[in-house]
Amino acid sequence: MKRVVGISLGSSRRDHRAEVELLGERFLVERRGTDGDMERAVALVRELDGEADAIGLGGIDLYLQVRNRRYPVRDAARIAAAARRTPVVDGNGLKNSLEPWVVSYLQHELGMELRGKRALMVAAVDRFGMAEALHAAGCQLIMGDLIFALNIPIPLRSLKVLEWVGSLALPIITRLPFKVLYPTGSEQEVVQSRHRRYFDWADIIAGDFHLIRRNMPDDLTGKTILTNTLVAHDIDELRRRGVRRLITTTPELEGRSFGTNVLEAMLVALAGEGRELPAARYLELLQRLSFRPRVVDLV
Numbered sequence: 001m002k003r004v005v006g007i008s009l010g011s012s013r014r015d016h017r018a019e020v021e022l023l024g025e026r027f028l029v030e031r032r033g034t035d036g037d038m039e040r041a042v043a044l045v046r047e048l049d050g051e052a053d054a055i056g057l058g059g060i061d062l063y064l065q066v067r068n069r070r071y072p073v074r075d076a077a078r079i080a081a082a083a084r085r086t087p088v089v090d091g092n093g094l095k096n097s098l099e100p101w102v103v104s105y106l107q108h109e110l111g112m113e114l115r116g117k118r119a120l121m122v123a124a125v126d127r128f129g130m131a132e133a134l135h136a137a138g139c140q141l142i143m144g145d146l147i148f149a150l151n152i153p154i155p156l157r158s159l160k161v162l163e164w165v166g167s168l169a170l171p172i173i174t175r176l177p178f179k180v181l182y183p184t185g186s187e188q189e190v191v192q193s194r195h196r197r198y199f200d201w202a203d204i205i206a207g208d209f210h211l212i213r214r215n216m217p218d219d220l221t222g223k224t225i226l227t228n229t230l231v232a233h234d235i236d237e238l239r240r241r242g243v244r245r246l247i248t249t250t251p252e253l254e255g256r257s258f259g260t261n262v263l264e265a266m267l268v269a270l271a272g273e274g275r276e277l278p279a280a281r282y283l284e285l286l287q288r289l290s291f292r293p294r295v296v297d298l299v
Helices: 038-048 075-081 098-108 126-137 146-148 159-173 196-201 209-215 232-240 262-270 281-288
Strands: 002-008 014-022 027-032 053-056 063-067 067-073 117-121 142-143 204-206 224-227 245-248 292-297
Touching: 002 038, 002 262, 027 262, 038 075, 053 075, 053 204, 053 262, 063 159, 067 075, 067 159, 098 126, 098 262, 098 281, 117 126, 117 196, 117 209, 126 142, 126 159, 126 204, 142 196, 146 209, 209 232, 232 281
Parallel strands: 002 027, 002 053, 117 142, 117 204, 204 224, 224 245
Antiparallel strands: 014 027, 063 067, 245 292
16 A cells, blocks of 8 residues: 655644545555644654655645746755655646646536636746636636735736746745745634735635635635635535635545645655656546546535
C-alpha cells in the first residue's frame, strides 16, 4: 500500500484519513495540520522522509506564479528542504493542469454558460491557470490578490496588469513570513467578511477556499463557488448563506474534498517517478482515473 501524507499549516481540526484505490493501487491518504507551526511542519516532513511515498504541502505554496514565471516562497522552500528522499509537491502542478481543464469541462461537457459571467478570483497568483481559463471562457474577471492578501482595495481586471504587478511585488512578497499573506492555523477559522462589494458583484467566486471563507459575507444567495478542500460543515455553511452551486476541482474521498497538494502527491506516488510530473502527465493519469469535478446544487 502506498502512503501519501498532506502536511498543512492549517488547523489540525480538519485532519482526515482515507484508504482509496487508484488504478489497482491501494493508498493510505492522510492530512495533518500543524496549526500554523512552521517548525512542526519541518519536523513532520523530516519524520516522513523515506517513509511516505509522497508528501503534499498544504496551506502554503512552494511558489507563486504569473504566466510562466515562478517566484519561490522562502518559508515553503525551507519546509520542503527537510525531505531528501520523498518527493514534496504543493498542488501547483494540478492547479496548472487540472483546474484549467475543469473550467473547460464545465463549459463544454456540462454546458455551463460562462461567457459574460462575473468571476471573482480571490487570488490568482496561486491559481493562474484557473484565472487564465476563466478569462478564456469569456468571464468578466476581478482578481483579488491585492484586496484579500494585502488588504489593498484595488481590483485587478486584466491578466497583463496582474503580470506587471506580480513582477514588481512577488520578488519581495515571497520573502515575507507566509502568515502575513495567508491565514494559517486557527486564523483559518476566522470569518472577517471584508470587501463585500466584490462578492456582491460576482456570479462566480473562485479560488482558495480559506481565502473565500475568511472574507465571505453572510449573504451569498445565488452564487456559484469554484474551489476545493472542503469538509462537511463548510458545505453546510455555504448552504446557509444561500450558495446555489458548489464545484470542487478535486474529487470527494471518504466524505471530503482533499486539496490539490494531496491529489498531486497521490499521482506522483502512483507514477513512481519521484518528482513533480509534467502537466500532460497529470492529465493523462486523471483521464485514466475518470476523475471529474464534483458539482453539487445546494438549493
